[in-house]
Amino acid sequence: MIQECNNYSLLPHNTFGIDVKTAHFIEYDTEEDLRRLFTSGKVARPWLPIGSGSNLLFLKDYEGTILHSRINYLKLTDETKEKVHICVGSGVEWDDFVAYCVQHGWYGAENLSLIPGEVGAAAVQNIGAYGVEVKDIIESVTTMDVQGNEQVYAVEACHYGYRHSIFKEIEMQNKIVTSVCFCLRKTEGFTLNYGTIREELKNYSGEPTLPNVRQAIIDIRKNKLPDPSVVGNAGSFFMNPVVDRTKYESLKNDYPDMPYYNVDETRVKIPAAWMIDRCGWKGQTRGAVGVHDKQALVLINKGGAKGSEVAALAEEIKLSVFQQFKIDIFPEVKFV
Ligand SMILES: Cc1cc2nc3c(=O)[nH]c(=O)nc-3n(C[C@H](O)[C@H](O)[C@H](O)COP(=O)(O)OP(=O)(O)OC[C@H]3O[C@@H](n4cnc5c(N)ncnc54)[C@H](O)[C@@H]3O)c2cc1C
Numbered sequence: 001m002i003q004e005c006n007n008y009s010l011l012p013h014n015t016f017g018i019d020v021k022t023a024h025f026i027e028y029d030t031e032e033d034l035r036r037l038f039t040s041g042k043v044a045r046p047w048l049p050i051g052s053g054s055n056l057l058f059l060k061d062y063e064g065t066i067l068h069s070r071i072n073y074l075k076l077t078d079e080t081k082e083k084v085h086i087c088v089g090s091g092v093e094w095d096d097f098v099a100y101c102v103q104h105g106w107y108g109a110e111n112l113s114l115i116p117g118e119v120g121a122a123a124v125q126n127i128g129a130y131g132v133e134v135k136d137i138i139e140s141v142t143t144m145d146v147q148g149n150e151q152v153y154a155v156e157a158c159h160y161g162y163r164h165s166i167f168k169e170i171e172m173q174n175k176i177v178t179s180v181c182f183c184l185r186k187t188e189g190f191t192l193n194y195g196t197i198r199e200e201l202k203n204y205s206g207e208p209t210l211p212n213v214r215q216a217i218i219d220i221r222k223n224k225l226p227d228p229s230v231v232g233n234a235g236s237f238f239m240n241p242v243v244d245r246t247k248y249e250s251l252k253n254d255y256p257d258m259p260y261y262n263v264d265e266t267r268v269k270i271p272a273a274w275m276i277d278r279c280g281w282k283g284q285t286r287g288a289v290g291v292h293d294k295q296a297l298v299l300i301n302k303g304g305a306k307g308s309e310v311a312a313l314a315e316e317i318k319l320s321v322f323q324q325f326k327i328d329i330f331p332e333v334k335f336v
Pocket of ligand 1: 055
C-alpha cells in the first residue's frame, strides 16, 4: 500500500523534535510499491528517503517529497550449524531486529542494542557502538533506483568506514535502500572490552549471555543518553575526528590526559566529546537549545527549538574546539 499526504508535519518523524513540514510525504509497504511510485513519476525532485529521523536536523520546511519505507519483513534465507543468513526490510525498527536476533540465540548484533532508527538507515550510516559496527554483520544491501531497477551491493562494495558508506556518496542519491541481508553467528562470541560493559554485566550474575549483554548495553545507554521521546536530540551530534599521530603527540604535551584510539600507524581518533567537555560546554544552554549535562556530544532541544538554533549552537561549539585544539570537528547529523 502507498500512503500520501501534502503539507505534512515532520514533528513525529525527527527525534530532535523540530516542528517543520514537508510539501509531500509518502509511505510505501513493499519494493513493488516503491517501483510503482518511481516509475509513475509521482516522486519529483527534490526527494529524500528517511527512516525515524534520528540523525536528521531539519533547518526549514522541506519543499519536496519525503519518502518513508514501511518494508517490514524478516526472511531467513539460509542456516547452517554455525551461521544464519537473514534479509530484513528497510522499514524494520533496528532495535526490533536486534531483539529478534537475541531471542533466537544469534550472535553479532547485541552491542548495537537500543540504537534508534530503521534497518535501511543503519546500513547507510554504518551505525556503531561498543566496539561493533553494523558492517561487521552485513552481507549485502539491496537498493532501488528511480527507474525501478534493483541492485545488490556485497558488503565489500559498500565502502564502509566510520559512519560512512557508498550510500552516502553523491552518485547514490538516486537510490533507496530497500533491504539488508545479515549473517549472524550461532556460536558464542562477545565483544566486551569496550566501555563499561563488563562492569555493568556484574549486575546480571557476571556471566555474559546474549540477553545479559543486550540488557547491560541498554542500561548503560539509558543512563548516559537522553531519551528522544522525552528530550529532543539526535544522539552524537559530531563525529570523532581522525588526526595525524604527530598532531596528537604535540597536543599530548598540553593535555596529557587526552584520550585517543589508534586508527592505524599514522592516525589516531580523538573523542570529540572530550574536547567539547574541555571547552566547558557540558550543560550549557542557548535559549531553547543546549548541550546535554551527562554527554557533551549530545545537543538537545529543550522545547520548541528551531533547527537553525541547533545549527548555531553546533557552529559555536565547533569554533571553540578549533580555537582550543586546532582540530576541526564535523557533524554526524545530516542537515536538511
Ligand atoms: C539517542 C540516540 C542515540 C544514538 N546512538 C547512536 C549510536 O550509538 N551509534 C550510531 O551509529 N548512531 C547513533 N544514533 C544515530 C542514529 O540512530 C543512526 O544514525 C540511525 O541509523 C539513523 O536511523 P534513522 O532510521 O533514524 O535514519 P534517518 O535519521 O531518518 O536518516 C539517516 C540518513 O539515512 C538516509 N536514509 C534513511 N533511510 C534510507 C533508505 N531506506 N535508503 C537510503 N537512505 C536512507 C537519510 O536520507 C539520511 O541521510 C543515535 C541517535 C539518537 C537519537
